[in-house]
Amino acid sequence: GYNNPLFTGPGPVSDDPLPALGLSDYTIEIWFKTTAATTMYLWDFNGPSDLCLTINAGQLSFTSTTLALPVGNSLIQTTGAALNDGTWHFVQIIRDTLVVTMNVDGALIGTSDDPRDYPAQVVGIGGLATGATTLQFIGALDDFRLSLGVQPSTVPTGPFTLT
Numbered sequence: 595g596y597n598n599p600l601f602t603g604p605g606p607v608s609d610d611p612l613p614a615l616g617l618s619d620y621t622i623e624i625w626f627k628t629t630a631a632t633t634m635y636l637w638d639f640n641g642p643s644d645l646c647l648t649i650n651a652g653q654l655s656f657t658s659t660t661l662a663l664p665v666g667n668s669l670i671q672t673t674g675a676a677l678n679d680g681t682w683h684f685v686q687i688i689r690d691t692l693v694v695t696m697n698v699d700g701a702l703i704g705t706s707d708d709p710r711d712y713p714a715q716v717v718g719i720g721g722l723a724t725g726a727t728t729l730q731f732i733g734a735l736d737d738f739r740l741s742l743g744v745q746p747s748t749v750p751t752g753p754f755t756l757t
Contacts (some may be wrong), residue, residue, distance in 0.1 A: 599612045602628040609727045611714035612639070612740070617684060621745035622647075623754070636685070636731055639715040640723030646727040647685065648729075652676025654698050656687055658708055659677030670696040682736075690744045700749040 626636055631651055640644040648655045655671040677683050677698070686697040694708040716723045719738055720731035739754045
């Protein structure tokens with residue numbers, strides 16, 4: 595898990611690549627709060643296959659392409675009410691049997707096929723995994739967790755437990 599009360603970006607970048615996700619099931623979870631209306635990254639896995647979560651004009655976009663922006667390139671994105679409202683939101687991305695879902699605050703936003711084989715990649719929290727100072731997150735991020743396997747699709751009521 596990763597816990598940081600306030601971000602003005604860029605955030606930390608892993609020193610070494612994370613192990614390959616391959617074709618495995620995975621769950622990625624993060625809490626965020628922002629009032630910024632700019633385009634920014636909550637997290638980014640950088641390598642041959644980008645895997646990232648961005649916010650643009652208050653809308654979240656989960657992307658699995660080598661070109662993460664613009665939002666129109668996303669696998670799943672929110673519509674409707676903007677999430678740059680200064681309150682905490684919980685986002686959960688789950689890949690189960692090569693189908694990915696995005697839940698925000700416990701509500702299913704959408705699903706999409708995700709048959710990509712993800713190699714080992716570095717991760718950036720609150721910005722690009724390259725460490726660039728552009729597109730950095732402005733706000734607060736808390737309790738980032740990446741798990742192999744499928745976690746329950748519920749909003750946690752306490753800190754993540756490390757297993």
